[in-house]
Amino acid sequence: MPSAVWIGLSAVVLAVILVGGAELTSSGGSHPSGDTLQSNPYLDPGTALSERAPDFTLTDQFGAPISLHAYRGKVVILAFNDSECTTICPLSTTAMVDARAMLGSAGARVQLLGIDANPTATRIADVRSYSELHGMVHQWHFLTGSLSALKQVWKAYKIDVAIEQGQIDHTPALFVIAPDGRLARLYLTQQSYAAVGQLGQLLAQEASRLLPGHPAVHSNLSYAEISGVAPSVTDVVSRAGGGSLTLGPSRTAHLYLFFATWDSEVTNLAGALDALNAYQAQANRSGLPALRAVDEGSVEPSPRALGAFLAKLPEPLAYPVALDASGRLADGYGVQDEPWFVLTAADGRILWYYDASTSGWLTRQALERQLRAALSRAPQGRVSAAEADAQLAGSPPVLAALHAQADELLGGEPALAARIRALRGYPIVLNAWGSWCPPCRAEFGLLATASAQYGRRVAFLGADVNDVASDASAFLSQHPVSYPSYQMAEDELTGIVPQGLLGTPTTIFINRAGRIASVHTGQYDSQGTLDAQIEADALGS
Structure with missing residues (x-):
């Protein structure tokens, strides 16, 4: 199962999204296999829309001008795609191609469009390169333009585009547009390779619903969650x-x-x-x-x-x-x-x-x-409180004070900021978590082991965000760590992490001078990777 960022992609749909001035939330509707679809965490069932799709004119991979209104009478599947993406975008574009293929000859009445969502790679050569390497040169029009023109389209479709830690981050949106030019449905692609075919089928079924005569979809996939094959399985x-x-x-x-x-x-x-x-x-x-x-x-x-x-x-x-x-x-x-x-x-x-x-x-x-x-460093099991105490014995006083507050929930962001200032001269690992967040819970044992191993040289702190105190305390009683956590709303952390969090868990590495060395968004799946980042970005900073 993919490591996760809670709030990440699956929960974005649950938040309110603004498109064309309308407020939208996730909508199950009367979608095929509704119960199974709604329970699949790696497949967005889509959100029903009804506003007119904002028009645009941009340039495709051949250098030709392309306007949305030119495809009136066809179903349009529109993706916002990083032209240099190696994460979610290839899943989206593969699903788009699958969807049209599933419609057979009726696929000729479906137009695939992409709009570049990478502000640093907007040349025609960039969108052509992506199209060539993904075998899509003649499958779609991948559109780009000046940065100002792209920003206007991003804004019109409420697409968030940002550069985080040098990497492009954008809303992984797929819009299905009806033949009359109205937005019909919005999907958000999830990080699951196995679900690509299912997403393609969803897109094909939505296109069929919108096309005259409702052509057959030549696919009969279940929408049940497809489990990954873990390395523990032959x-x-x-x-x-x-x-x-x-x-x-x-x-x-x-x-x-x-x-x-x-x-x-x-x-x-x-x-x-x-x-x-x-x-x-x-x-x-x-x-x-x-x-x-x-x-x-x-x-x-x-x-x-x-x-x-x-x-x-x-x-x-x-x-x-x-x-x-x-x-x-x-x-x-x-x-x-x-x-x-x-x-x-x-x-x-x-x-x-x-x-x-x-x-x-x-x-x-x-x-x-x-x-x-x-x-x-291959873990032999979760470190016990007694083992952690033995490893941390003889810590410098300022770090020993942290260990004395192990598993305690302390005051909010001002107190956390003051503690960080007091720790100047020591590298800090700050983990933002919540007892309500499954990926946070999954990685907590790794942090417990790391805080015991490195706690004589590195200060560990927790930021328990958007949580209920009783729930957090109950979780800590069952999952002890050798450091305290400070309880607060997630947005309060902008005082410490100005760019804010993309989701939880997030681990922030602060150097001895009190400056952020790096930010890791998402769950750690292995002790070795967490320890390597502590060595590089905490002790090495």
Whole structure:
């Protein structure tokens, strides 16, 4: 199951959205398989709309002017898409193509449009590159324009676009527009590779409902949640070049690299895969985990894309490439972006993961260091209060004072800000959480272990946001940590984190000078990844 940011994508629909002046909330309506659809956390059932779609004229990947009103009489599926996206956008665009294919010949009455939502990549070459690598050059019109023109369209459709920690963040909206030019339904794409086909079917059914004659949808997928295949589960998958590969628990740890051929738009994928041959050779000699690559076939432009890509590499790969045609492997291994490394223990526990798309490729030496560190820190179980006390004995007085307040709920944001000032000279790890937030609860044991291991050198603090005090206290009594938490509303944290939080959990790393070194949004899935960030952004800052 993918690691999560609560409020993230699934809860955005529950918030009030303004489109064309109308207030909208999530609407189940009389949608097919309504009960199953509503209970699937990785599939947005959509929100009914009725306002006229704001018109626009922008430029497509061929340099031609395109206006929305030109497609009156057709159903339009409109996506807001980062032209350099390697996370959710490829899921959206794959679902769009699937939807039109599911309508057969009636798909000719459906127009696919995309609007660039990356303020730093607005050239025609940018939207053409995305279209080429995703096999969509003649499948849609991907539109761009001047930044001011794009901002006008974003504003008209209430699309939030921001640059957070150097990364593009935008509302992952898919609008279905009726032949009369009115907005019919809004969907928000969720981070689930396995749900892409289901989303495509939803779009196809909505298009069919809007088209004269209601053409048949040539797909009969269930809307029940599709579970991921976790690394603790044995799975036999197809292998590039023929044969099969068995994944899951084994006698040794394993390193996986998830990728798709279109990653080459934003990174030198071919060079990086070739360089990993040297890692594989070293791993065989020095007892490091063997590498297995996994091609995310669920969002490749065609079944032939991988073979064509591998044929152009300078040397054959020294490690096998598995095919994830369903997306269930990526979901089960917690993949949130691509390329994405995952280190698993022999029993299938995830020990470490790394986002090469946002953080860059590691050198072979750096990769080996991170893997050895993660393997040496492989958790043997949750640290007990007595074990934590023993590890923290002899802490400096200012840190010992924190440990003496373990699991306590203290005053609000002013008190937290004062505590941070008092800790000047020590690096700080501040975790924003809530007892109501499942991803927060899931990662709490990792923070307990880290705070015991690093608590003699690093100050740990909690910010319990939007919570009920009795619920938070009850949770802490069952999930002890060696530091206090300060209770407050989430928006109060802007005094400490000016840009605000994208969701919970969020972990803020503050350096010895009291400045924010980095912000990690979302759940930590492994001790090794949390510990590595503490080493780099707290102790290394």
